[in-house]
Amino acid sequence: MSFVRTLRGDIPKGQLGFTYSHEHIVCRPAFWAERGEDDLLLDDKEKSKLDVLDFKRHGGQTIIDATAVDYGRDVDAVYAIMEETGVQIVGTAGFNKSFLWNAKVKEELKPIIGNYNTYYEWIDAKSINELADFVIREVEEGLEGTPFKGGQVKFGTGYNRITPLEEKTLRAVARAHHETKAPVHSHTEVGTMGLEQIELLRSENVNLAYVSFGHMDRNPDPYYHEQMATTGAYLCFDGIAKIKYAPESTRIHLLLELVRKGYENQILISGDTARKTYYKHYDYGLGLEYIIAKWIPRFIDEANKAGYDGDKLVEKFFVTNPANCFAFKR
Template sequence: MSFIRTLHGDIRKEELGFTYSHEHIVCRPAFWQERGEDDLLLDDKEKSKLDVLDFKRHGGRAIVDATAVDYGRDVQAVQEIALETGIRIVGTAGFNKSFLWDAQIKEELKPLTGDYATYTQWIEAKSINELADFVIREVEEGLEGSPFKAGQVKFGTGYNRITPLEEKTLRAVARAHHETKAPIHSHTEVGTMALEQIELLKSEGVDLTYLSLGHMDRNPDPYYHAQIAATGAYMSFDGIGKIKYAPESTRIALILELVRKGHEDQILISGDTARKTYYKHYDHGLGLEYIIAKWVPRFIDEANRAGFDGQKLINKFFISNPANCFSFKK
């Protein structure tokens, strides 16, 4: 039996619908808050909700909120947005990357994490299995002690390196996955270290068809992508709209090259919209409507011109692939 766990309960995977696979909706990362980086604080529930409603108006049905505990989640606000908009939202248990862990742990998390000042101190002090138990509770009981359960587990690594603490959280997340059967998502910094992450997960006995790897378009290397795809993992092209990193033509070419090689069932698409300046209703950015309203028609046109069925591919990337990727298979 397969199901998807949303903040408001488990659903059949066929109910998920058109899905963005990696977004951030309301979050106040302590690391950025302590440094006065206001652009990286999505701190207004009503403005975030307006962007979610734009997505819904264009036919969107679900969003995977990839915000882990160390990135300043606001579980209450996000579940309220899900309830008030009717958009299904999948929450995330687990961890991000190590440089964020120097930030102060929120006071309300102290009863759950223990009385540690920073995330680094907490992760250093706990064993792999103790960290796994924390992740398991967030999947099976609720995020940050709430009744709203996570629908995926996450870890992250840095640019061209994996620190000992990042390996520790990776192994904790792998063990939580074995216990819960939750899908796994990884943060790769600028698309690096994916193959190294995969080797570590294999050493923990993880079936890689449960894994999605983020930020693949930040490393626009078709040979590298083919190596990753050969493992059976999902690949998330989640920088759509971020022209400062690459034009859309580059992303579309990378995606179509994977399709040519037979990997269309492993591709996910999203925007990782994590700044005020990316949101329409915070600061006049492209907003959550951009992919579904503007990028999708362009992709269909380019795919059709290249000899593919563009609409069929869109249905895979946004409907059937997320439904399969984010399923608990018990």
């Protein structure tokens, strides 16, 4: 039986329920903290919990927390939120993207990875297989030395480029995937370099049906999305509510184009809610309730008017597809 690994433990994939596929719940990214960017620090567990409770009140059941080790995650706080709210949370092993690696390694991590001053130093010093071993331990033993295990493995690349160290972490994550059978998640900066990532993953013999690519709506190009989807990969549209990047009409059009072309089984939806100003209980933002409470009714209306069954598509995007995407492949 396929299972999903939550921070609490493994569950049958059918128990995942309504799922946001890419969020951040409690994190203090050192890169942003060192630069005084307070908006990017989700540093109050109780405020984050209130937004998670809003999500639950509207029927939400699971959140994929995409926060990797280099983005200042607080594993214990996120686990506590899961226990106190009853919302299932999946944690993330692996890495983010290279510009973050100039930040100082938090002291609690040094006994685990070695006495490196920055993430860059650590990643540069280690071999691909040594980094893969670190990711494997986070999936099989626990994140950052806790008993709470990662449920997916992640890598990332920058805007219109892949640095040598990003390629290194991609290959490490690919090898960790083969060892653990954990699903793979990719950060694409502004939706770029997805096809180039795919070529590298193929060189590591990764089946693209086990991979989800984030931030696809940041690159609103239907042709590009089709090229990505033909590989069998999942496409994560996780910029809902971010009108500064594109209106909702653009995102909904992109989604319905993929549905029209037959790729409705490969779509994931979320908000990548990673700023205080996006959260309701930090700074009066739209919050984690926005997609489930307000965006979905609009999507259903537009999908129905376009000749599709909006309710069935919502079931796919938020229930069926996440259950398949985030399941371990044994």
